[in-house]
Amino acid sequence: xxxxxxxxxxxxxxxxxxxxxxxxxxxxxxxxxxxxxxxxxxxxxxxxxxxxxxxxxxxxxxxxxxxxxxxxxxxxxxxxxxxxxxxxxxxxxxxxxxxxxxxxxxxxxxxxxxxxxxxxxxxxxxxxxxxxxxxxxxxxxx
Amino acid sequence: xxxxxxxxxxxxxxxxxxxxxxxxxxxxxxxxxxxxxxxxxxxxxxxxxxxxxxxxxxxxxxxxxxxxxxxxxxxxxxxxxxxxxxxxxxxxxxxxxxxxxxxxxxxxxxxxxxxxxxxxxxxxxxxxxxxxxxxxxxxxxx
DNA sequence: TTTCGTGCAAAGCATTTGCAAGTAG
DNA sequence: CTACTTGCAAATGCTTTGCACGAAA
Numbered sequence: 001x002x003x004x005x006x007x008x009x010x011x012x013x014x015x016x017x018x019x020x021x022x023x024x025x026x027x028x029x030x031x032x033x034x035x036x037x038x039x040x041x042x043x044x045x046x047x048x049x050x051x052x053x054x055x056x057x058x059x060x061x062x063x064x065x066x067x068x069x070x071x072x073x074x075x076x077x078x079x080x081x082x083x084x085x086x087x088x089x090x091x092x093x094x095x096x097x098x099x100x101x102x103x104x105x106x107x108x109x110x111x112x113x114x115x116x117x118x119x120x121x122x123x124x125x126x127x128x129x130x131x132x133x134x135x136x137x138x139x140x141x142x
Numbered sequence: 143x144x145x146x147x148x149x150x151x152x153x154x155x156x157x158x159x160x161x162x163x164x165x166x167x168x169x170x171x172x173x174x175x176x177x178x179x180x181x182x183x184x185x186x187x188x189x190x191x192x193x194x195x196x197x198x199x200x201x202x203x204x205x206x207x208x209x210x211x212x213x214x215x216x217x218x219x220x221x222x223x224x225x226x227x228x229x230x231x232x233x234x235x236x237x238x239x240x241x242x243x244x245x246x247x248x249x250x251x252x253x254x255x256x257x258x259x260x261x262x263x264x265x266x267x268x269x270x271x272x273x274x275x276x277x278x279x280x281x282x283x284x
Numbered sequence: 285t286t287t288c289g290t291g292c293a294a295a296g297c298a299t300t301t302g303c304a305a306g307t308a309g
Numbered sequence: 310c311t312a313c314t315t316g317c318a319a320a321t322g323c324t325t326t327g328c329a330c331g332a333a334a
Contacts, residue, residue, distance in 0.1 A: 106258065
């Protein structure tokens with residue numbers, strides 16, 4: 001675990017980000033969490049470990065990490081922005097029943113393309129909305 | 143043109159929305175505009191035609207139209223939400239140079255699917271970010 | 285030592301809400 | 310007439326900013 005933290009510290013330094021305790025802990029949390037947390041969720045989690053931490057620091061840090069390309073924001077209508085450390089291109093599934101966001105492991109023909117209809121592609125985002133497998137299964141039991 | 147307005151009025155009534163002048167004009171604007179306007183853009187456009195209109199009415203109306211499924215919101219990180227009346231599934235391209243949002247006329251294998259890895263699909267959203275064809279061309283002239 | 289980051293409180297904005305007056309059916 | 314909608318202003322809530330103190334290089 002210490003080795004992993006050290007690795008994260010190196011990543012920050014490589015991007016010229018001072019690896020303060022707060023930043024490292026936030027970055028660590030984003031790496032170990034699979035729940036695509038909101039700012040609120042990050043804050044609630046951090047307060048447990050660092051009781052004096054402020055929301056301003058959370059905002060400052062995630063903004064910095066996004067700028068440096070170390071995390072990615074996920075915009076969803078009528079919902080708070082979420083963040084993830086998995087910066088590789090992939091799609092998402094949002095369950096409208098349980099609210100979870102699931103990383104989809106599907107191929108997309110555009111993942112390899114650098115151009116579409118003459119436009120140069122720099123980013124690609126895709127998400128599905130509906131009811132996830134688990135919710136469907138539990139509904140069938142009712 | 144009157145015929146078109148009448149058609150829009152019918153659409154509102156079918157969804158049990160009282161076709162007030164403000165609502166009809168906002169709905170009309172969203173139908174004729176191809177620029178995927180923000181709330182701000184809708185307001186600025188409406189004020190020209192209805193000088194007394196308030197932002198609250200714009201918000202009330204678009205929220206209602208979204209609820210009823212007559213328009214679709216488009217969430218983009220670090221950018222205001224945009225709206226469009228084209229509710230059919232399609233992808234978008236966002237140019238980071240000129241800021242335009244372009245409807246893409248491409249097929250997607252998931253447009254016809256109703257399930258993905260066991261999850262039931264109700265909505266599908268995809269967008270590319272990069273530099274649009276026009277901006278690439280004008281850059282090449284420099 | 286010097287520069288940068290943190291935490292607090294205040295400021296800024298977009299969006300929502302409450303309400304009196306006006307409008308649609 | 311009765312219920313709903315509008316426009317205004319106030320309230321709300323998320324995010325950013327200014328600043329003094331503290332921490333990192």
